[in-house]
Amino acid sequence: MPSVAELNEKERESLLADHPDWELAREGKAIKRTFQFGDFSEAWGFMSRVALLADAQDHHPEWFNVYAKVEITLTTHDAGTSGGLSQRDATMARAIDGLL
Amino acid sequence: MPSVAELNEKERESLLADHPDWELAREGKAIKRTFQFGDFSEAWGFMSRVALLADAQDHHPEWFNVYAKVEITLTTHDAGTSGGLSQRDATMARAIDGLL
Numbered sequence: 001m002p003s004v005a006e007l008n009e010k011e012r013e014s015l016l017a018d019h020p021d022w023e024l025a026r027e028g029k030a031i032k033r034t035f036q037f038g039d040f041s042e043a044w045g046f047m048s049r050v051a052l053l054a055d056a057q058d059h060h061p062e063w064f065n066v067y068a069k070v071e072i073t074l075t076t077h078d079a080g081t082s083g084g085l086s087q088r089d090a091t092m093a094r095a096i097d098g099l100l
Numbered sequence: 101m102p103s104v105a106e107l108n109e110k111e112r113e114s115l116l117a118d119h120p121d122w123e124l125a126r127e128g129k130a131i132k133r134t135f136q137f138g139d140f141s142e143a144w145g146f147m148s149r150v151a152l153l154a155d156a157q158d159h160h161p162e163w164f165n166v167y168a169k170v171e172i173t174l175t176t177h178d179a180g181t182s183g184g185l186s187q188r189d190a191t192m193a194r195a196i197d198g199l200l
Contacts, residue, residue: 040160044151051144060140062166 004076006084015090022074022093030062030075030086031093035100037068046070046099053095059088072096104176106184115190122174122193129184130162130175131193135200137168146170146199151193159188171198 005057007015015031017020037043050072054060062073065075074093076086107115115131116122125132137143142167150172154160162173174193176186 008185040151040155044155048148055140055144060167062164064162064164066162067160 004079004086004088006076006080006086007090011087011090012085015085015093018090019080019093019097021097025073026075029080029082030073031085031089032071032073033093033096035070037070040067043068043070049099050096053092053099057088057092057095059092061092104179104186104188106176106186107190111187111190112185114162115185115193118190118194119197121197125173126174126175127184129180129182130173131185131189132171132173133193133196135170135172137170140167143168143170149199150196153192153199155186157192161192185200 008074012024016024021033022031022033024030035043035046037046047063047065047070050061059076062075064071074089075083076088077083079086116124119131122133124130129183135143135146137146140189147163147165147170150161159176162175164171174189175183176188177183178188
C-alpha cells in the first residue's frame with residue numbers, strides 16, 4: 001500500500017490552475033517546468049536554492065541542466081501504485097515558483 | 101567552420117582508455133558517466149564541485165540528477181559540424197574523475 005496519497009482529479013486540476021507554468025508529464029504522474037536563465041551562474045544559483053528546499057522538505061526533484069536551462073520534474077515515488085503526484089509535489093512547485 | 105577541433109579516432113580511444121568509467125554517447129559525439137552517491141547531500145556536494153570546475157573551464161556539462169544519482173554528459177557544441185568531442189571534454193572528464 002502506498003504511503004502517500006495520490007492527488008485526485010480535482011486536486012490535480014487545482015495544482016495546474018495555481019501553477020500555470022507547470023505541465024503534466026508521464027501520463028499525469030508528474031509535473032514539469034523548464035526555466036531559462038541568462039547564464040550558467042544564474043541557473044546554478046537557482047538550483048542551489050531548489051536544493052535547499054528539497055532537503056528541507058525531504059522531497060527531491062528529478063532535474064536536468066545544460067548551461068542556462070533547467071528542467072525540473074516533480075513526482076512522488078511513494079504515491080499511487082507506481083509513483084504519482086501528491087501534495088508534496090504541489091508544495092514543492094509552490095516553493096520553487098516562490099524563488100522567482 | 102567549427103571553432104574547436106574535434107578529437108580524431110585515436111584521441112577518442114585514448115580518452116576512453118584513460119577514463120574507463122566514461123562511455124561514448126550520441127554516436128561518438130559525447131561521453132557519459134553515471135555517479136551513484138549515498139544520498140542527495142553527497143550528490144549535491146559533488147555537483148557543486150563540478151559546477152565550480154565548469155565555470156573555471158567555461159565548459160558546462162549536460163547533467164541529470166535524481167536523489168543520489170548524477171548522470172553527466174560532456175560534449176563540445178562548437179566542435180565538428182554539429183557538436184562533438186574535443187580536448188575540452190577530455191580535460192573536464194579528468195578534472196571530474198579527480199574529485200572522486
